[in-house]
Amino acid sequence: MDLRKVLNGHRSIRKYKPDPIDPALVEQVCYEAIAGASSSGNLNSFSLVLTRDIERKQRLYELHSQQDFILEAPLLITFCADWFRTREWLRVRGARDNFNNLVGYHVAAYDAMIVAQNVCLGFEARGLGICYMGTTIFSMGEIAEFLELPDTCLPVTTIVAGYPDEDPPKRDRLPLRGLVHDETYHRPTVDELDDIYAERDVRGWDRYMSNPWLKKMAEEEGITSLAQFYTSRIKYDPDFFAENSAQLRTVLEEKHFLP
Ligand SMILES: Cc1cc2nc3c(=O)[nH]c(=O)nc-3n(C[C@H](O)[C@H](O)[C@H](O)COP(=O)(O)O)c2cc1C
Known part of the structure; x- marks a missing residue:
């Protein structure tokens, strides 16, 4: 193919x-x-x-x-x-x-x-x-x-x-203008961030909120946007990531990838 x-x-x-x-x-x-x-x-x-x-x-x-x-x-x-x-x-x-x-x-x-x-x-x-x-x-x-x-x-x-x-259905990706940089890294302004995430903020949020269980949890946690959802306890919980990072370090040590 x-x-x-x-x-x-x-x-x-x-x-x-x-x-x-x-x-x-x-x-x-x-x-x-x-x-x-x-x-x-x-x-x-x-x-x-x-x-x-x-x-x-x-x-x-x-x-x-x-x-x-x-x-x-x-x-x-x-x-x-x-x-x-x-x-x-x-x-x-x-x-x-x-x-x-x-x-x-x-x-x-x-x-x-x-x-x-x-x-x-x-x-x-x-x-x-x-x-x-x-x-x-x-x-x-x-x-x-x-x-x-x-x-x-x-x-x-x-x-x-x-x-x-x-x-x-096929899932969207962020637009190329937010992902591909010419020669040096371009730090997006707030307006540019609004533009890059405009579609994602709506489509991603709608997709998660179409799940009644996630919607209920988001309401209970007071979450009102996709960005908040991503680092909430429901999705990528920073406390869990910190704990898991410590475990990862231990595993890397045990397998001798870290001293
Ligand atoms: C490294 C990696 C880990 C992923 N882990 C999971 C996972 O644990 N469960 C899951 O349902 N999807 C997982 N995905 C799939 C992503 O959710 C998916 O690629 C993304 O939402 C874009 O959707 P698409 O692949 O249909 O285009 C993972 C993707 C990558 C690249």
Whole structure:
């Protein structure tokens, strides 16, 4: 399929048919995604862990904040920043050790994310649907333990994939003028912010408030705008982020990405 068509047709899918994905197709998508992904030093510092088993999916469902479609979708892929394999190779070849540091984590995380997005495009080009699971970073340590990830190997993102059982509308993005800068960073004025967020403020708010449960919670919390909603206790709670950041630091230390 034309790449432009794939990109323009993208929507995250949150309802799936139970039909399994042919393992040969999964392998082909992974193969092409990896072959088509730039990779720092071509060290391929990532690993993909596939989960299809229903009982194992059930545990990941719990670790991913019980997002229903995890149980529906036939496949979950956890993309890991992985230096373990490389470091073993260095060790058995008598080379100096490296990458058990913060730079290593960043490099491997970027490699893993690039492959993840290629895998998504590969599935979408074949008419399948995907959704990223941001909850991966909230349960990083527990997911690492459940998937038996070794030292200097951590999950950075997860996707679900499967055959769509919904046809959601395409979601807007902020306009290009707010996202793309010419030569140097342009700090938006208040008027420019109003312009950049004009449509989002209305459409995003309407979308969340069309959910009676969210609407009730927003009213109880005295939330009157999309911006307030985003950093409220309902969405991206700053207290939770602070707590989770501390946990993240501990996990990075335990896996020797931080001293
Ligand atoms: C890193 C990342 C994490 C995400 N995590 C979740 C998630 O946990 N649950 C979910 O329903 N959608 C998740 N999404 C999907 C976003 O909500 C979605 O991409 C965004 O609302 C735009 O919608 P679209 O993908 O349909 O264009 C995530 C997306 C990204 C890139």
